[in-house]
Amino acid sequence: MAPPPRGEVRFTGFTWRPLGRRDPVVRDLDLQVAPGERVLLLGTSGAGKSSLLHALTGALGTTIAGEVAGLAEVGGRVGLLPQDSADSVVADRIGRDVAFGPENLGVPREEIWRRVDAALEAVRLPYGREHLAAALSGGEAQRLALAGILALAPDVMLLDEPTSMLDGEAAAAVRDAVLNVREGRTLVIVEHRFEPWLEHVDRVVVLAGGNVAYDGSVAEFLSGPVHDGLWMPGLPAPAPMAVDPGLVRPEGDVVAPRLEAVGVELVTRTLRGSQRTHALDGLDLELSAGRSTALVGPSGAGKSTALAVLGGLLGPSDGSMRPELHRRRSRDLAPDVGWVPQVSEHGFVTHEVRREVALTSGLVGRGVVVEEVLAALGLEHLAGANPYRLSGGEQRRLALAAALAHRPGLVLLDEPTVGQDRNTWAAVAGWIVASAREGAALAVSTHDRELPVDVRIPMAAGSLA
Numbered sequence: 001m002a003p004p005p006r007g008e009v010r011f012t013g014f015t016w017r018p019l020g021r022r023d024p025v026v027r028d029l030d031l032q033v034a035p036g037e038r039v040l041l042l043g044t045s046g047a048g049k050s051s052l053l054h055a056l057t058g059a060l061g062t063t064i065a066g067e068v069a070g071l072a073e074v075g076g077r078v079g080l081l082p083q084d085s086a087d088s089v090v091a092d093r094i095g096r097d098v099a100f101g102p103e104n105l106g107v108p109r110e111e112i113w114r115r116v117d118a119a120l121e122a123v124r125l126p127y128g129r130e131h132l133a134a135a136l137s138g139g140e141a142q143r144l145a146l147a148g149i150l151a152l153a154p155d156v157m158l159l160d161e162p163t164s165m166l167d168g169e170a171a172a173a174v175r176d177a178v179l180n181v182r183e184g185r186t187l188v189i190v191e192h193r194f195e196p197w198l199e200h201v202d203r204v205v206v207l208a209g210g211n212v213a214y215d216g217s218v219a220e221f222l223s224g225p226v227h228d229g230l231w232m233p234g235l236p237a238p239a240p241m242a243v244d245p246g247l248v249r250p251e252g253d254v255v256a257p258r259l260e261a262v263g264v265e266l267v268t269r270t271l272r273g274s275q276r277t278h279a280l281d282g283l284d285l286e287l288s289a290g291r292s293t294a295l296v297g298p299s300g301a302g303k304s305t306a307l308a309v310l311g312g313l314l315g316p317s318d319g320s321m322r323p324e325l326h327r328r329r330s331r332d333l334a335p336d337v338g339w340v341p342q343v344s345e346h347g348f349v350t351h352e353v354r355r356e357v358a359l360t361s362g363l364v365g366r367g368v369v370v371e372e373v374l375a376a377l378g379l380e381h382l383a384g385a386n387p388y389r390l391s392g393g394e395q396r397r398l399a400l401a402a403a404l405a406h407r408p409g410l411v412l413l414d415e416p417t418v419g420q421d422r423n424t425w426a427a428v429a430g431w432i433v434a435s436a437r438e439g440a441a442l443a444v445s446t447h448d449r450e451l452p453v454d455v456r457i458p459m460a461a462g463s464l465a
Contacts, residue, residue: 004075007035007155007186009056013070016051016060018389025051027210028070035075035155038187040197040218043207044229044421045378045393049190050083052207053158066389076155083160083392083419084343085138085145094120094136094144095129101152112151119147122177124170132275135268138342138415139165139299139447146174156186161392163191164418165342167298167447171196192393192421195233198222206230229421237450238422241430243376247407248431249438251366254409255323255336256441257310258286262319264305264462279305281462282319289409292436293443294451297459303445304342306459307412310443311339335364338408342415342445344395345388353390353398354383361406368405377401377427393419397428404435411435411442417451 004010011031017024026048033039043049054060055072057080079101082088091097098119102112116129123143136144142165149157159178163171178187179200189197198204204221206214214221226232264280280302287293287310295303308314312325312333325333341347350356354370361368374380377397382390387398396419404411416428433452436442444453458465 001071004073005035006076007184008073008075009033009156009186009188010073011052011055011071012073014052014055014072015067015069016048016055017067018051018386019065019067020384020386020389021066022384024067024210026207029211031205031212031215033186033188035186036184037203038201039189040194040201040204041188041190041207042194042204042227042230043213045192045397045419045424046391047207048210049207050160050391053080053160053188053190056080056156056158064389074156077152078156078158079149079152079154080158081142081145081149081160081162083164084345085142085165086343088145088148089133089141092133093129094125094127094131094133094147097133097144098147098151101148105152115151115153116147119150122150122173122180123147124173132268135266135275135277137300137304139167139170142166143170143174143299146177150177150181153181154185156188157181158188160190161192161419162189163196164193165299165415165447170299175200192419193231195231198233229423231422235422237429238426240433240452241376241426243430243434244372245434245438247373247376248404248435248440249407250409250440251407252335252409254289254439254441255325256287256289257325257410258322259283259306259309259316260320260322262309262316262321264302264309264314265317266305279462280309280316283459283463285310285457285464287410287441287443289441290436290439291441291455292432292453294453294456295443295445295459296447296456297465301459301465302462303459304414305462307339307414307443307445311337311410311412313339334360335366335406336408337410338404338406338412340396340399340403340413340416344392344399347399347403348387348395351386351388352383353379353385353387356387356398356402357405360402364406366406370405373401373405376431378424391419393421393424396420397424400428400431404431409440411440413442413444413446415446416444417446417448
């Protein structure tokens with residue numbers, strides 16, 4: 001068979017089984033995307049969407065261990081925006097990071113920096129070229145990764161949840177940046193909250209059961225039957241799933257921290273120097289037992305930093321915190337605090353899902369029925385899998401299970417609903433509602449407007465908006 005022409009994507013009898021998984025994620029799949037076509041690739045959490053994107057970069061079976069059969073082919077140059085944007089950072093300064101792709105293509109120096117500046121402007125990153133990549137928030141890092149792809153000017157752009165970590169205004173800017181790069185380039189977009197993309201794509205492909213369940217026009221997709229688990233336009237958010245109170249009811253004392261005029265100065269150091277960032281500036285915030293609090297606001301507002309201070313993971317540079325959790329040792333924090341990081345893999349310490357869930361409970365001397373916790377979050381079929389071989393949405397739910405199975409009184413969640421379909425969103429939302437109802441002090445950083453919480457606190461520039 002002749003290789004695909006520039007800009008074409010082709011899967012022929014493609015099968016992928018990650019290392020440690022009994023069954024393939026994708027099985028005997030045939031799919032073709034024409035040069036210049038814009039395709040929205042949909043499916044529930046774990047359907048294999050990200051796997052197909054990684055297959056086109058040659059990562060499956062090499063960088064990502066597992067068994068591959070069939071063909072995954074692409075014509076021309078490929079740019080991938082991964083689900084975890086940190087995977088694509090290659091330089092300490094954002095200008096150098098964006099320049100990496102064009103430099104490797106031998107683009108003239110003047111053109112490289114023209115592309116860098118244009119790409120940073122397109123994704124609305126309000127920093128100069130010398131800003132440290134490590135000082136970006138999760139949403140800002142996502143935009144940096146996209147800027148690197150725009151500067152590369154690939155024939156095929158593969159975008160894995162490009163707006164999932166962004167507020168509405170930033171998400172709209174990212175869509176504009178992507179859609180303005182037409183010039184015959186092929187575009188494959190994976191997104192759970194996909195409605196804003198529908199008017200801009202030529203075709204919708206839905207994965208289910210390891211293969212293509214739907215492949216057709218947007219009009220036919222919208223007029224056809226509702227696909228279970230997808231965030232179909234016009235549907236209200238599902239009701240939070242019922243969770244057994246015994247899985248979430250806090251054991252021991254409930255810690256409800258209070259921040260008064262707290263400031264946090266973060267110092268990011270590299271071999272070339274350092275950068276100081278005022279992440280929090282005079283923040284007043286109090287959590288209460290039995291109440292859920294959402295920290296909302298644009299990327300870089302300081303939401304994740306505020307969670308870290310509330311949990312004692314960071315100490316304030318000024319102001320006061322009661323109790324002073326940051327002065328406790330990790331072993332003393334563990335029984336009382338459950339923290340789910342923005343990057344799920346940062347919390348994994350074992351190589352099996354069931355062990356990950358059981359670990360903290362065992363260390364702090366609390367019993368846990370692992371199977372019940374996994375079932376509540378739709379992960380029971382993955383008990384023996386490697387946490388690092390799960391989809392992004394599955395990893396996020398596992399991180400929640402592992403951090404909260406020991407039933408802490410202080411629950412801190414950083415973007416917990418990212419990467420979730422309607423069904424798994426209901427499971428995560430149910431855990432959040434049940435935790436607060438059973439007496440936990442809960443705070444969540446989120447861009448999710450539909451997440452059911454008791455109070456929303458807007459933040460901007462490190463303080464209350």
